[in-house]
Amino acid sequence: MKKPELLVTPTSVSHIHDLANAGADAVIIGQQRYGLRLAGEFSRADVKEAVNIVRQYGMKVYVAMNAIFHNDKVDELGDYITFLADTGVDAIVFGDPAVLMTVREVAPHMKLHWNPETTATNWYTCNYWGRKGAKRAVLARELNMEAILEIKEHAEVEIEVQVHGMTCMYQSKRSLIGNYFEYQGKVMEIERKKYEKGMFLYDKERDSKYPIFEDENGTHIMSPNDICIIDELSEMVDAGIDSFKIDGVLHEPGYITEVTKLYRRAIDLCAENREQYEKEKDELLAKIEAIQPKHRPLDTGFFFKETVY
């Protein structure tokens, strides 16, 4: 049976070795200048090194360029894409059509993954971007299992689904943390403080904690729980979903490595020995629960949720 790719997010160049040994098939890296909410920051030199490392392991490396671009960065996209093509990365992840347009101009053979985060929600539109040049669509995390399977059934492009980690609920261009400090009159501390780690919003009504951070792309508010469906992979493996992603943003490298190992085991069993997967899957879930940070409860995201409108 075809196995989905296990795609993970390293926090640094050296972390790629650990993830390779943990069983990852591919990594996604990049820099916040062009990509959204990455687990680590990778300079051009880091990208070169990452390409060398993944080649040793027979893995793939994708580079995130899925920011929402304003005019100021449009002229530099070509240079960065040319660099990525020369360096030999396996694909570029985009959401903004400006990236697609620039790839056509400077690196027409570069593989593209379409990832607009919240807006990849039906099979027709996945195929539309396929006709425009994308080889893969990364689905919105707000879809349920039934919708995902239906998209795969009709898809003419590869389909990537996030199976683990937190997701973004809200992205603003505004400096919301900095503005709040300024409003409070803490002006002197802002530049230092607004980029600090570990901030979250507390929602009393739901007793939920939403991680929040600022970077070059604005302010990001993240989901209160980490998705974990290590015990619910069968339907998507059977359907031939092409890639399972573990998003490690805001997690420690050691945690990401352990989770990668456990999903490696789960995917292998699910594809090769379903009976054993069924026996072992609760134990795999328990192993993740055991290493889960206290403030990050697990849930199954939107896979089994009914959303109305």
Added chain:
Amino acid sequence: MLLKNDKISEIINGKRVIVKKPELLAPAGNLEKLKIAVHYGADAVFLGGQEYSLRANADNFTLEEIAEGVRFANQYGAKVYVTANIYAHNENIPGLEEYLRALEQAGVHGIIVADPLIIETARRVAPKLEVHLSTQQSMANWKAVQFWKEEGLERVVLARETSAEEIREIKEKVDIEIEAFIHGAMCSAYSGRCVLSNHMTARDSNRGGCCQSCRWDYDLYQLKGDKEIPLFDENDAPFAMSAKDLNLIRAIPTMIELGIDSLKIEGRMKSIHYVATVVSVYRKVIDAYCADPDNFTIREEWIKELDKCANRDTAPSFFTGMPGYQDHMYGSHSRKTTHEFAGLVLDYDKETKMVTLQQRNFFKPGDEVEFFGPEIENFTQVVEKIWDEDGNELDAARHPLQIVKFKVEREVFPYNMMRKGI
């Protein structure tokens, strides 16, 4: 460099006038609001049908109502656009073709769309409809706009995060119509990139289920080890992402000189009083500037007029640069309006000076009221005796939609409105 079809002004009889007058585009939450918006001077309106439109809670139009709205708008030479700007899920695909054909059949001028599914389906089954890219796509650069031009779209509604300088560059580089927001409530997130409602209330924000979680209060903490440190003092208002409403009245001259093709007022959920007030003010600003741009000044009374229907503080947002803390609301996410809508003029008898008016809020003899409308200059007067339709004297106009009569000194016209201070 301006494109040749984008000549904005000309010297006529020794005076510069604006020859490229932008469209004033207003929200039409229902048929009554559509008629008011058009009557008060909108060049075009946008409305939502029963499906495929955001604002699932709005009083959306049936196909028959859309056709009636188009007929009404056409009498004034105004255009009707229909929003079909959801990000569709698989389950929304069946029925789409029939819906788009029906819109074309109803005489709708164009649709405002975010999802390529709807763009391509409209091209195929309803080719007479113009296709405008919704702000839900958050397009903020010229190259992305170029992409949509090459896809054959007539117009792009830019991301609300674009500044005047960015719009200038987009207009210079791409020959496509640009629509920009000038007034109304703002998403504080990039449109289309917020799923707070999905997480907090299981309602899909990108299909109209938005429950405005960005208007709620949150407490900001920092996790240090296992300790949760509050980043606020007892006296501080809580953290909020809530944005003040957009108000670009002072920027209208710049927007006209930039050659922006359509100036859009947000607010399909707002009242007819709001729509009438905002449309009439911007109508006056645009007309005055276009007639004599070099001697134009903003009149304070226009700014005050907008304030009479505002239920939030306002700010220029991204148009003039990066919003700061002053562009946000902390502690309270709305405020009471200073004026309320008291009645809609149905008729006026010049001989007897009696107005026939439909009551929209309580008023009584002795109240000072203000009349406004496209045919008149605003004026105030004190209400004297009030009668009902049968000529019985009333101590007050108490009942919503009740028809009442009283004396109004100056001439008023059907669809003029009466408001009073609160």
